[in-house]
Amino acid sequence: MPTSNILASVFGRSPIGPIQKHISTVYKCALQLEPFFQAVFAEEWETACEVQQTITKFEHEADAIKRSIRRSLPKSLFLPVPRTDLLEIVTVQDKVANRAKDIAGLVVGRKMVIPESMHEAFITYVRLSIATTAQALKAIHELDELLETGFQGREVDLVEKMVEELDNIESETDKDQVKIRRMLFDLEQTLPPVDVMFLYQIIEWVGDLADRASRVGSYLQLLLAR
Template sequence: MPPRNPFANLFVESPMRPLQDHMDRVYETTAALVPFLQAAQAGDWKLARVEQKKIVKLEHVADKQKRSVRTHLPKSLFMPVSRSDLLELVSVQDHIANAAKDVSGLMLGRKMRFPEEIAEDFIAYAKANIDTAKQAMKAVKRLDHVLELGFSKRELQSVEKEVAEIEHLEHLTDKLQIKLRAKLHTIEENLNAVDVMFLYRIIDSLAKISDHAEKVGSRLQIVVAV
């Protein structure tokens, strides 16, 4: 008999564990943006390349985990959770890691860094998006408790609280994005036009991290709806 996939064995222990492990890796990928961005802003492109390779490697691991979940998620879970909803949750989680990889690839490929006048605002904005992904990870961690306690009202309220915090943080990133865009607009006439276009693109790509994190929260609400 061929050996059983150890990742698949996790479904026997907890149907939610593989999804949580995937989200852990997604957040790890996203958090790896911080040292990359710091290297990029310092103009240390040798270090930035090293850090970007770490992001790509982590995203690849997350992608493999996503495929494992899709392959091994039982067709019958014997609980009030839709298999299709869980698969959709994994897909949305994966989009967060993809966004982080896209940001690092774009900045490294063009050796982009934000002008000193707005560098502090840019880093604050990036970290806010990453914090939103971290909150999404915390919310996904609640799934085990929901299942173990039989979808109790108290646990469902805890999930709602975690999701509300995701929405709060996503709203904060929106405000920081508006502020950053406004400051970029005031100095863009002094910058190369093509560079300006890509700076706005980086801002938009970072926003996808918190946007997808918010979608994770929305999918969680659907998963635990009974």
């Protein structure tokens, strides 16, 4: 009998499904950042506020799933992987949703205007950051297969390649962050200093979103190494 079925027979259900549901909800948060920034570029603040509220709704859903996992995850030694490792993965996943909410909240709260000359490069940067979350989602959805194979064989190789690709996407996001920061630096003298300060903060947070998603892959690598 596959490991996940054994676990379900002992505890009623595998903890992996809720963890996968959690990152799916986290991804929904990140995915909304593209239409959010498109609305911001057009200074359509009513639309931007609606998207921000959607992000907040998904972030609250992710929080609820996280709390449910923490309450229901068995403390028994019969878990095929350490309980603490699974809880760490959920915590790292949740930080992605938190950062997406932070980004949207700050931009809407200050009605931040992003210089038009930066729009194309900036939305590419946002898409790369979202792509890291998409890749983390893809990798986590292999976790049940890893359990069934006992963390051995071709499934391990597949997940390792997914994590490697996740790292590659995050590295590309880092390069884009340098590019965007340089563009803003060149415009600093034409913008109010306070606006510049908060724009740098948003640039940092978009990169941080990607970094947090890449940490999901790092925790998966720890599981593979055990």
